[in-house]
Amino acid sequence: MNQQPEPAALYETHGHVAVVTLNRPDALNAVNAALSAAAGAGFERAANDPDVRAVVITGAGRAFCAGADLKEVAAGRSLYDPDHREWDFAGIVRHWIPKPVIAAVNGFALGGGTEIVLAADLAVIDEDASLGLPEVQRGLLAAAGGLLRIHRQVPPKVAAEIALTGQSVAAARAYELGLVNRVAPAGKALATALELAETIAANAPLSVQQSKRVMHECARTTSGWDDESWAVNTDAARVIFTSEDAKEGPRAFAQKRQPRWTGR
Numbered sequence: 123m124n125q126q127p128e129p130a131a132l133y134e135t136h137g138h139v140a141v142v143t144l145n146r147p148d149a150l151n152a153v154n155a156a157l158s159a160a161a162g163a164g165f166e167r168a169a170n171d172p173d174v175r176a177v178v179i180t181g182a183g184r185a186f187c188a189g190a191d192l193k194e195v196a197a198g199r200s201l202y203d204p205d206h207r208e209w210d211f212a213g214i215v216r217h218w219i220p221k222p223v224i225a226a227v228n229g230f231a232l233g234g235g236t237e238i239v240l241a242a243d244l245a246v247i248d249e250d251a252s253l254g255l256p257e258v259q260r261g262l263l264a265a266a267g268g269l270l271r272i273h274r275q276v277p278p279k280v281a282a283e284i285a286l287t288g289q290s291v292a293a294a295r296a297y298e299l300g301l302v303n304r305v306a307p308a309g310k311a312l313a314t315a316l317e318l319a320e321t322i323a324a325n326a327p328l329s330v331q332q333s334k335r336v337m338h339e340c341a342r343t344t345s346g347w348d349d350e351s352w353a354v355n356t357d358a359a360r361v362i363f364t365s366e367d368a369k370e371g372p373r374a375f376a377q378k379r380q381p382r383w384t385g386r
Contacts, residue, residue, distance in 0.1 A: 131160035131213075132182070133167060138175040138323040139316060140168035144212075147183025152191035153212045153234050159203035162213020169219035175323035175330065177219065178315045179238060180226035186251065187212070189233025192260065196372035211266035215241045218347065220331040222322050226315035227251050227302070232290070237264060240271040240346070243334060245302040246315040247293045253301060254290035261371030261381060265359035271346035275301060 132143040142164035144151040151157070161179075168174045181187055190201055190211070203213050210216035211234050225231075225242035229251050236253045239245050247253070255264040255272065263269070264285060273281035276299045284291060296302045306314040322330060342348045362368055366386045374381035 129160045130154070130157035131164055133164040135171075135174065136316060137320065138173060138327075139178060139319040140164070140171070140174045140176075141178045141180065141312075141316075142168070144179070144181040144187055147181075147185075149191060150185035150188035150229075151181040151183070151235070152188045152194075153201050154191045154194045155200050155202060155204065158201060158209070158211065158213040159205070160213070162203050162206050162209045162217055165209075165214060165217050165219055165223075169221060174221060175327045176222045176224065176319040178224045178226050178312070178319050179214065179242065180228055180312050180315070181231075181235075183229070185229035185235070186225070186227045186231040187235030187238055188230070189235050189237075189256075190262075192372040192375045195262075196369075196376045212238055214238050215267045216347075216352070220335065221327075222319075222330060222334055224315045224319050224322075226312040227253070227293075228309070228311045230254075230290070232256055233262075233264065233268075234266050237266040237268040237271075239301070240275060241267055244318060246304045246306055246311050246318060247296060247302045248308050248311045249293050249305050250308045251311070252290040252292050253296050254288065255285050256288040256290075258286060259288040259371075260375060261362075261365070261367030261369075261383065263359055263362040265355055265362070267346050267355075269358075270351050270355055274341075274344050274346060275299075 132145050134141050168177045215237055223242045225239045225245040227247040231239055232254050255268045257264045293305050297305045338345055367383050370381050
């Protein structure tokens with residue numbers, strides 16, 4: 123009898139806290155269409171469950187999320203949930219839910235992994251984990267909200283360094299910059315995030331949800347959620363993802379060689 127594969131994202135509850143776990147550990151939780159569909163479904167389930175008051179997003183295995191699955195990109199396959207394209211990357215980065223979302227960064231979170239963190243309301247990171255937007259090193263663009271949100275969450279020149287160099291940001295530096303709320307001992311990000319979530323869940327749920335709404339509504343044009351910003355983002359993504367360099371970057375990654383850029 124063939125064993126059924128595990129879902130690409132898992133869902134469980136701990137009291138009033140839902141945990142969505144990205145579950146492609148062999149691929150370092152790189153995002154493909156199945157993961158986007160499963161994680162997005164988990165968020166929607168949490169949003170619609172009146173017993174859930176906070177949501178934690180984390181990764182199985184040794185990584186939080188390595189970003190887009192570049193092998194899928196190189197093969198020309200979609201990374202999105204075909205039934206909910208509006209939720210965008212990982213089913214998360216444009217998936218607004220009224221309940222607080224906490225990212226528990228249990229290992230490195232690169233590219234789209236960092237973009238998931240930027241979309242979360244709060245974040246906890248293992249002391250040996252790191253963040254980063256390395257898309258420029260692959261001829262791509264941090265189009266899953268990274269460029270819309272990074273300069274809203276750290277000083278502009280720091281944001282420019284992160285986005286334009288593609289270099290990683292260590293956990294201690296991420297905390298110093300305010301990209302994360304807490305640095306946990308190695309292997310304890312999820313436990314620490316659950317403690318934070320339980321503190322939030324102990325409060326009046328309607329008060330928490332309306333507090334989140336007011337903060338985001340009052341900063342809508344600077345939070346990375348407004349349609350105008352996403353229209354600019356989509357236009358830039360169209361330029362990049364139809365370029366020769368966007369084909370070369372994932373191809374070079376898949377072939378384990380340095381890319382040969384042409385600027386076209």
